[in-house]
Amino acid sequence: MIEWQGKVNEFSINLGLLKVIDLSSNNLTGHIPNEVTNLHGLLVLDLSDNFLDGEIPRDIGQMTQLLTLNLSRNMFSGEIPPTMSQMTLLNNLDMSFNDLSGRIPLGTQLQTFDASAYTGNAGLCGPPLPQKCSGDDDFGVPPVGETDGDGESTNELKKWFYIGGACGFATGFWMVCSALLLNRRGRHVFFSIS
Template sequence: METLECLDLSRNQLSGEIPKSLAHLNFLSVLNLSYNNLTGKIPLGTQLQSFNSYAFVGNTQLCGKPLVECPRDISNDSTTDRGEGNIFEEDEGFITLDFYICMAFGFFTGFCGVVMTLVLNRSWRDSYFNLWNNIGNWMYVTTTIYVTRFLE
């Protein structure tokens, strides 16, 4: 069954959750589970998330990627654990709200570290601005030489 390429189980009055083993069908190129009574979250895996939402249409109690949002009764049960307005699963992926918060905090800390070092340490500040002054002078001289050679 691992080499299955096409699976159409639409309008079969299936009920319950989608088996997690379906997420491991690597060769599956066509999937249609529409208009059944499937419930719960779509199992995570590279295969099931690659299909568009039309493969799952008509399953009102089904949620998770590639579907946009979960029904209200499922989201209320899931969000009481973490106290947030949206469903956040631990295995959803690397980029989450916590990732963005940590990234912003890291940028702020690094930026303030560099700026405060330059503000408080006069010799480093002079060296830093001297470096940029030398780079600017080098760029000006190099550009002038190339333009002069080009015009001759």
């Protein structure tokens, strides 16, 4: 329900067509309404540089089409909702300069964003931030970019990736060649088409 110039209008069907909400730098106050999370087709949500407070809605992960989410420079508190791990298309995120706390949800692309997307939240911890969460030492979870060895883990991973790719290509190539060599009819069909 939106009241505009003394008239109250209800928008329900048309909201599904909404793709961008940019309410940045408007001195807005209060909480984000939970109903915003029902806008499943939304691509951009920018609420930055306001005075919004409270927690980020728990169901924000339902907004799976979201490409850009900017909640920076507000007064949000609490944890980053674990449902954000469902936002796999997200390629631009800024949650900096709030009062967020707790662990950044693991096992998602949330660790792929630069640490600057989370700066200004003294209570946040876990990758990609350098602050370890309590219990990280117990489970042996190294921060992003750190290893127990000599710092060669990224190079080691790349090396095994290329070795695996080369072995897979060679195996597939020789299987095709062997099939053509051993199967006379297949060989004739393959070379007559070419």
